[in-house]
Structures are given as C-alpha cells and as structure tokens.
Amino acid sequence: MRATIDNTQTAFPKYRFPVANNLANGAVFAFAMCLGLLMFLWDRQINLDTAWYLVATRDWLDGARLYVDIVELNPPLNFYFTVPPILLSDLLGISDTNAQYLFVCIATFLSMFICWNLAPRVQTNQRLLFLLGLGLAMTVPAMNDIGQREHFLIILTTPWLVSQLPLQQRLRGRTRIFLAAVAALGICLKPYFVLIPAAITLGQVLTSRSLRPILSASNLTMVAVGTSYVAVVYILYPEYFRDVVPLAREFYGAFSLPASSVCRYLAIIFFPFAPLLLLLLVRRNVPAGSGVLISATLAGVVVYFVQWKGFPYHSIPFEAFALMTCFWALAHAERMTPIAVGAIMGILGSHYLSHLQGMYRSEAERVPQHIVSAGWQPLKIASLSTHVSSGPPIALEIDADWSSRYAHLWPVPGAQRALASTDCDSEPERCARFEAILDDTRKNILADLSASRPEVLIVEHEYYFFGQSDFSWDIYMRADPAWSEIIGDYRLALTDENFEIWIRCAQAQGAIAESCRDLDV
Secondary structure: OOOEEOOOOOOOOOOOOOOOOOHHHHHHHHHHHHHHHHHHHOOOOOOHHHHHHHHHHHHHHOOOOEOOOEEOOOOOHHHHHHHHHHHHHHHHOOOHHHHHHHHHHHHHHHHHHHHHHHOEOOOHHHHHHHHHHHHHHHHOOOOOOOOOHHHHHHHHHHHHHHHOOOEOOOOOHHHHHHHHHHHHHHHOOOHHHHHHHHHHHHHHHHHHOOOHHHHOHHHHHHHHHHHHHHHHHHHHOHHHHHHHHHHHHHHHHHOOOOHHHHHHHHHHHHHHHHHHHHHHHHOOOEEOOHHHHHHHHHHHHHHHHHHOOOOHHHHHHHHHHHHHHHHHHHHHOOOOOHHHHHHHHHHHHHHHHHHHHOOOOOOOOHHHHHHHHHOOOOOEEEEEOOOHHHOHHHHHHHOOEEOOOEOOOOHHHHHHHHHHOOOOOOOHHHHHHHHHHHHHHHHHHHHHHHHHOOOEEEEEOOOHHHOOOOOOHHHHHOOOOHHHHHHOOEEEEEEOOOEEEEEEOOOOOHHHHHHHHHHHO
C-alpha cells in the first residue's frame, strides 16, 4: 500500500463557509439536504422491490407467516426495516410509499449527523464539503432505487466507514462497537455485503503489516451480530433454510441478464471514476485514509460481479463508495491537482449518468393506468408473471390487496429451463424433481387465487427468463383442472404485446360488472 500524507488545506482556500465548527452546523446542513430530498421524492412511484416489501410487510403485520404465506428469497431483516414505514403510514395518515421515503430521509439525516460528529481530521470547510459528498453518495446512486437493500447498506455502514478514517480524536471503544453494530445490520441484508468490511480489513492488514486489524473491536462486533442474526433466523424461520434457500440456490440463477450486459453496465458506471482511482493507486502523495475508501470501492465492484445479475441497483455500493472517495480527495486537495481534477470528473460523470437513468418508472406502468381509467377499483389483484413490476407495485399504486404469496413467480422459469435441458430418459429422478417443483408452485398459485378471488388478474406475454423453452402461462396452469374452474370466472378485458388484463365477472359489481356485460355482448 502506498504511503499517504494528511493534507489539511481545502481545494479552494479563498472561498470559506461562514460557519463555526459545532454540532448545529452539521445538523442544519444534513437536515436541509434530507428535507430537500423528501420534497423531491414525495408522491413519486417507488421501485419494484421496495414496493413488494411494503405490500408484504403489511400482510405480515396483519398475520401472514413469512416463508409460508409470504414466499421471499431473502432473509427476513428487510421486513423488519420496513415495519417503521408501515407504522409511520398509519400514524401520519400518508401513503406507504411516502412513509418509506420519510423513513429513508430520517435514516439519512441520522447517518450524516453521526458522520459530522465523528470529526474527520480536516478543517470545518473541508468537513462540510465531505459531508455534502456523503449525503450525495447516500442518495444519487440510489435515486432510482430508494429503499433498496443496497441503499440501506450505504446509509447504515457510512458512519462506521468514516470512523475508519483519520479522526480528530480517538473514539471510545463503545462508540466503535455501536457504529460496527449498526453497520452489521446493513451488511446482514445480503451475505455478499460482508466482502466490504473484509476488503477494508485486508487493506489495513497490508498497510500495517500486521494481523491485528482482523481482531479489531469492529470486526468482532460484526461477527457477533452476524452470527446472532443467522441463529435467530434459523430458530424463528426454519422454513427459510429448509424450503427457500435450496430452491433459490438451484433456480434463481435464471433471473440474470446476459454476461455482456452485466459487464457493459458496470463498465459504463466505472468509467467516470477510473482516472481518480488509478491516480490514488499509483501516486504516493494521496490523502491519508484514501486506502479505506478505495478498499470499499473495489469491494463494491466485487459485490456487483459476485451476484452476476446485471441489475442496476447492484452497483449502488460501488458508486456510493466511489463518490465518497471523490469528495475525500477533493476536500484534501491544496490546489487543482490531477487528483482534484479526477475527483471532479468522477462527481460530474456520476451525476450525469444518474440524470440519464432518471427516476424509477415501472415497465408495466400502463397496467394501473388502464385499471384506473376503466374505473374498476379492484379490492384485490394478482398476476401470472416473472416480473415484480407486474404485481406488487401495481397493487400499491391503485391501493389494492396483493393476492399472491409470491412477489413474482421465480421458481417457474428456473425449473422449466432445467426440465427442458435435461434428458428425462437417462435422468428420470431429476426430471421428477423439477416436475414436482412446477406442480407445487402451480398448486400454491391456485390456492391463492381460489382463496382471494382477485377482481383483476394480470398475465404476462414476455417470457424473458424462460430462455428457449416453449412456455405459456395458460398451458402451464391447465395442467391442473382447478385452473379451468377459476379462469372461467374471468373475462379478457385488454391485451397488448406485453400483458393481458382479465377481470373477474362472477359476482362482479360496479364498473367491473358493466365491463363484463360489454364483453359478453
């Protein structure tokens, strides 16, 4: 690891913020940023995964059982993180979506305020610049995915990450333990996130040429929190390890973009930061503490590739830590050095790409528009789809109940593709297992539809994750005679190249009954 120096001059010494170095400055600055963020997000459509957690968590609080009545791929921690927004929604009388935005902004404010109080070893103006960078790092990369697990990872781990930088004074042991425990909660959201503290520890080991950082209070705290979390999940939710994990490990691989898309997307996101990261790695006179931020940034790259899905929100850790690195380098620059120029290029380039990406819009946004314009006002909806966007976000937007235990029917394409690629004559037991998974999923779908009788049923046409297999939801469902009885209560109301909308005409009332009469004419 290259030697570092601790610069204490701002990049632009002539321009100073007229503030004193006190707690109020950080509080006002962080509050203003978070209030502006909340005003910007208010009433906007929320991303599909966060929408699912809002819908499923409300069902869970109403008595549904996790991993039985609600089938989710991920461990339960994010359900607990979604409880506060649901309580805020009921307490304040606002939508679940706006309550989620409010909770995120509160968490961001607390994270920024803690970072200010940690007092990195820089002047007040530099601290304000770095605090601005932290706020932007917590929001800009996640602007299209507010409330995603990657977003909460950044919010929860940033104070601990700042505590690893050179500080004005030595932190107390209990403070470091607290920050590490909070960070561990973010890391526990996904097992891949453990690579971030691991990379930072590795960098510290190489820099100090000692193994002592491995047994730091922070690392021991994270191990204790993570181990306790796994034990609690095993005790309280045995169905997760017994039923969900084996199924997900074998079949969720079908949900990924082509390898070219996985690499191309990260290359585009990486490009603005490349000059700065290269300079920091090869030059000697870099700001003290840069190694910690570089380690976190490179770990973000590994986290993206390990998941191998190509989903844009998987790059949030890399983008966020890279932005923090840019602002840390800029806050320490004495003049317009190559490092300062590289930092500015990274900041501007990242913001430009975020602007091009824009805010989240569902690919199935026409569905709620059709439902609302028809005046159907369904109390319950369901879908046959492998896209989350075709289900829970629509239910959330039109204020209807979601009538399925799945966010999307993820077991079907994996099992279907595995069955299509297997020689059943030579491997009958393997094929029988795939058939059993398809049968069980079909029975669960039919049980949910039979129990809830949703007024609107959305059926996808785009079978993107099924590969080359010849698939049809209608053919798949007709393997069980109960499907004919259930679908017989519905009429096809609308269709296009991506989806169909079916409305339940049996015992229908209001606008749905009128639409049914028109369809029967």
